[in-house]
Amino acid sequence: MTSETLRSTLLLIAALVSYDSLAGKNWPNFRGDGSSTVTADLPTRWSADEGVSWQVDIPGYGQSSPVVWSDHVYVTSSEGPFQLACQVHSFDLTTGKKLWTTRVEATTKVENYFRNSRAAPTCCVDDAGVYSFFASGDVTAMSHDGKTLWSTPLIKNYGEVANERGVASSLAQTDDHIFVLIDHHGPSYLVAINKSDGQVTWKADRGDRVPSWSSPAIARSGDRNIIITSSADTVDGYDVATGESLWQLAGLQGNHIPSATVVDDLVFVGSTTVYGGATDEDAVAGSNCCIELTHDDDRPGYKVRWGAERANSYYSTPLAFAGYVYYVNKVGVLYCVNQETGEQVFAKRIGNPCWASAVGVTHSNGEQLVYFVLKNGFTIVLRPGNEYDQVARNQLYDADAMMEARESAEKQRKTNSVPADQAKPKTGPEKVFAGMPERQLHQMFSYGDPMVYGVAVAQDRLLIRTGQALFCVGGEATQ
Incomplete structure (x- = not known):
């Protein structure tokens, strides 16, 4: 095989993999291909009694989203007072049968506390x-x-992380590398790790940063791939091959939790007000912005297209779909803005915030719908448009199932509680809450299980992950 033939073959394989993701066969990363959009024939209506094809328990507790490759679903969880038992689980996509669990022995202790990250980073798969x-x-x-x-x-190699809520950034990937972002009060960095052997190819130092939990995303600028990080009050572009810093948009407020959404040459940034952090609502709204990637004289750059007037994106990442951009704030208000101008189209209270990012779905008949899976397990199905057009509101579990999940999560927390004499003193905003009863904190921050943390769409199925369970909506019911 000639080098040119080999190159053509590899390009074809890459194109097929990309098509499989877009067409809904695979969901290989956090938010699928990074846009949270997919072509699939998902159901629009279901309930706890009808339409859920299977449901399985996940050992331990986890806050990551599912990923899918072929007929395998992968999720993570952790157990133990210091999360020393980290686990990767594989389930059959069609039946929900657990295929295997592999344990990763943690090299650094992380307190197992409901306000901390617990197996929050999402895997990637190829x-x-x-x-x-x-x-x-x-x-x-x-x-x-x-x-x-x-x-x-x-962390063992580069030093402990000073981040009062733990590490939660998900992985990004290219064909050859995976990328990890760690921003904290200390030496922050972005690293590229070779998929074949686990060696660090490059490490880009980012200085002392505001603690953040957002995830990097891959974009295309001209003839090269770049990594976009929306985190710690800046948006940065890095060269995938070398880790070189290409550009930086500074002066943002509140982009510590939502990740950037990349659609072609546009980057949509999410920001929110947070305790102990950004509090200027106008500045935060403007930081929910749209950036256009530019390319002059072989040098990638950017320009800001618009900043929103009243948008606010809490845990979930903004969704750009069908000509609109959607954001959900911490009290469950949905903001819809025009994708071209950033002008607000409508704002509507939908009943609960989203910790899972919304998904834009194009059905095979051309119909386009947005699926908002709320923290409490309800799913709002919305038809894109200039007005709020709700198609359905679906319940995932009934009251009995909610009570059972709540009791199971409480039991797990007690089993994994850190002995008082071994717990580290709380820092930052967490220091304020250190002496408060856990029940009071649960009420204050609405942390009552079961909570939906992440979703995936593959092969006409919607996968919904809570802390201790995985649900599959669509396909033929097996239970």
């Missing part, structure tokens, strides 16, 4: 295997049958 990342700093590659291929301990 045809060679699944790549996980935990708050302990351990990045691990596994084969599709659960065999560990390599493990790289970032």
